[in-house]
Amino acid sequence: MALGFSGTARSAEVSFPSWQWGESANASILNKIKEEFERNNSGDILKPINIPYEGFFDKQYSEVRAGSPSDIVTLFDPEMASYVKQGLLDPLNKYMEMAGVSVDQLSVSHKIALKDGNIYGVAFQTNPRALLLNLKLFKDAGVPIPTNVDEFLNAMAEIRNPAKQQFGFYSLSTSGPAQDAYLQTAPIILGFGGSWLKAGKPTANSPQTIAALKFIKKVYDDGLVPRVDSRAAQQLFIDGKIASFVVGPFLVGFTAEQNKETRENIDAIVPPFSGKQSAAVTVFLAIPKAAKNKDAAGRFIAAMLNPKMQEDIVATVNGLPAVKGSIPAGFVEKNPWYRAFVEAGDHAVSYAPEGMEEYGPEIYNIVGPVIEDILFNNKDVDQAANALQSELEEFVAKKKAN
Template identity: 75%
Template sequence: MTITVNVTGLSLMMGCAIALGLSGTAGAAEVAYPSWQWGESANAALLNNVRQEFEKDSSGDTVRPISVPYEGFFDKQYSEVRAGSPSDIVSLFDPEMASYIKQGLLEPLDKYLEMAGVSPDQLSVSHKVAIKDGHVYGVAFQTNPRALLVNGKLLRDAGVSVPTNLDEFLAAIDKLRNPAKQQFGFYSLSASGPAQDAYLQTAPIILGFGGGWFKAGEPTADSPETIAALKFIKKVYDDGLVPRVDSRAAQQMFIDGRIATFIVGPFLVGFAAEQNKETYENIEATIPPFPGKQAAAVTTFLGVPNAAKNKDAAGRFIATLLKPEMQESIVEIVKALPAVKGSIPASFVDRNPWFGAFVEAGDHAVSYAPEGMEEYGPEIYNIIGPAIEEILFNNRDIEQTLKELQAELEQFVAEKNAN
């Protein structure tokens, strides 16, 4: 018999309780869920709320939070999944999501969406990469579209207005640089690291210029827009206008009031709220003032490997995440966009005007994953990341490097299409 559950009100609560409570008849399960996000206070607070709700409804089933470092997380997780010994819940960014689906590594989550009373068309646009042949293989824990986060106090102290175009932005970055205070006007890629980081940190700028590494599955590395974006990134690096640190250190510098603008997701506001009241109270946000006006988004999906020991319990945990009160908590606690459309409380936006820029960005943002080649993202990072670092740190000519990169990517696509 099929149980139809209304998405709102009492019928949803009763439907979830019935569906989730059935697990107790098969014996208690302990859902293994490793993630770096258990070590981040806002994310951990939200996840613990979901865990407690799940355990309340599940007649003995529990979740085992496993806090692990971010560094090396995706490589280790993939090795375990491929070896047939995965955790019960995996965390996936957009390209990993597409890659896992292509390789047939994930369990469809359709029946768990039905338990939660959520249909696929109610899921946010970020789920495009998580749906194949009408089946949903991942649910967004959070989506973080990129907008320009601004410390309004630093701009006011420097007599600078929020920039509305590229020339104003460059002038503002220059004026906000204050060596005596170790203060910077902006952050972009400025330290060598994993290839994925080079790709991820530059993607919002490249897309903002109207460029991209791929369009509809075809390489566009040497497009005029991509070249212009790399020239901007190189200029602010060479001119000493960005701190030479990795992105995590830069996030802390923004929180500490030493970086004035940062193209980043709304999650950073949650960190600032916990750590620096002055920064938090002076936060503003706007769409990055780049000529292409295209926003990028990064989504953390939750999925269930088809080799997991406790697939059903893991799926029901994800169904719990989809409850309306949990979806609203993603906004209130984590300050990110939730999985289900219409879950952003109007009162939150009223109280936090800066969030409006992220909602606007999220309405039309595209995934930072290579368009049309998302499932090959991890391989593509390893081609593009080193080329970006050659340009920034070894002064390779931008146009020549991107011409060579274009040829390498064309060969990569031809080889994939031939298989």
């Protein structure tokens, strides 16, 4: 499928900074898209820029607001909504047409990138959260795969082995940026049927949200989770030291590269929490209005939507594709763990604050410190949730008044 116009006089260097260039699975598929783009668009090149994840979104936003952005920006759900709200992005409709993909063929995760019939971001990958399992650790401890919260807590306690530095589960356990506290706990909050906001109305002290917060606090207080950040926890899972992790399917790809034994023992289920709901994190690619090489950047995104490339994204990084129906034939049968992520994706909701998605970064800074107070300063959950409810109500009222 040729997505360019060879022979047209042009030459553009498309700048694309991302931490993903430093992650082998992501870099592998991004380089495939780069090759496809450059092969079909004579004279144009894509310039990968590998930069650290820490501080990435703040730096990117500052550049976009200053009118000196890269040609392609990377956005999670709340950032996507915020950029659309502020009118910072160019629509991608003509590049969708170039790729032969209509808006209604895009996955449900694109709802946040749509406005007035225009699409402003296309998913590089969507990562719904499921409970990734190391079956060997469950078998060694003699515990069944849990089907409810009580069974889950029991399994975590039985698998915990201090002598082996072995844990049954991972959830937030170290202080860090507010965004990390929000993002790491969102799948559990949503899994219990809770939320910080529903349809733009704060729900921080709902029974479901409080139940989720008490669960997160219990596993921390009882020493059932390692005291490390999420990236270190991913490595512990790969190393066979953590039995379960509410995480996206990308971790399977990382595991396959580094630890064959763990990879052979992987399975996944929809988290056995009471709300039977999952969270999804989507990595969008978009083009700022002030980008210097917008047309070439759009053609790179069109190359990503090539049907074969969509299948390669699934096979390489294990995320859900942008275009519905792009899971390769036989992939689920060969990778039965993937079924749980597909199922989770069918009823997943964005982790962005519902109804106030564009204010996600500001809401992180309200919610994150409260979660840390509960865990690290032993703040009473009910009191903290009630105080947070009032703070969020005040925040929403001010935004609606403006």
